[in-house]
Amino acid sequence: MHGKKDKEQSIRWYREPFVWLLIALPLTAVIASFITLGLAIRSDDGVVEDDYYRRGKEINLVLARDQAAATRGLQGRVELDDAKNQMQLRLTVRERSAIPDNVELKFLHATRSGIDRVLILARQSGGLYQAPLPELAQGHWNVQLAAQDWRLVGSLFVPGARGFDLRPSLP
Numbered sequence: 591m592h593g594k595k596d597k598e599q600s601i602r603w604y605r606e607p608f609v610w611l612l613i614a615l616p617l618t619a620v621i622a623s624f625i626t627l628g629l630a631i632r633s634d635d636g637v638v639e640d641d642y643y644r645r646g647k648e649i650n651l652v653l654a655r656d657q658a659a660a661t662r663g664l665q666g667r668v669e670l671d672d673a674k675n676q677m678q679l680r681l682t683v684r685e686r687s688a689i690p691d692n693v694e695l696k697f698l699h700a701t702r703s704g705i706d707r708v709l710i711l712a713r714q715s716g717g718l719y720q721a722p723l724p725e726l727a728q729g730h731w732n733v734q735l736a737a738q739d740w741r742l743v744g745s746l747f748v749p750g751a752r753g754f755d756l757r758p759s760l761p
């Protein structure tokens with residue numbers, strides 16, 4: 591009986607596998623939380639805008655621009671030519687005088703605002719707008735074509751798209 595007691599006393603706590611199991615589980619959670627914190631600090635998701643309140647108030651202005659495009663019968667078609675590294679925009683409108691000399695074309699990535707592209711296109715002869723094809727990352731892109739008082743929207747998936755349509759965004 592005395593030998594069994596000596597054997598139990600001679601086993602140190604750090605030699606027990608169950609003790610290490612109890613230490614390993616919480617330790618793993620702490621290490622994983624520090625890794626997650628490091629990733630959160632280093633990455634910029636860019637999804638939430640700092641001025642969300644002001645942007646929310648501007649929604650009515652955007653809706654008015656969409657309505658103005660619909661009233662004028664504005665629509666657009668963008669053709670992408672990878673071989674020539676060119677893009678061509680053709681606008682159709684009921685009133686010929688409503689086509690502006692310059693338009694703004696925005697390529698807005700669906701999840702990463704840091705890689706958005708903005709182009710100013712000047713009207714060429716024949717009423718077309720042409721520009722070099724911007725370098726776009728793979729993924730889903732929202733596209734906005736805007737002038738002073740109207741706006742058209744469309745959607746683009748890179749790679750593989752040869753063109754896309756632009757229309758007023760009305761609910």
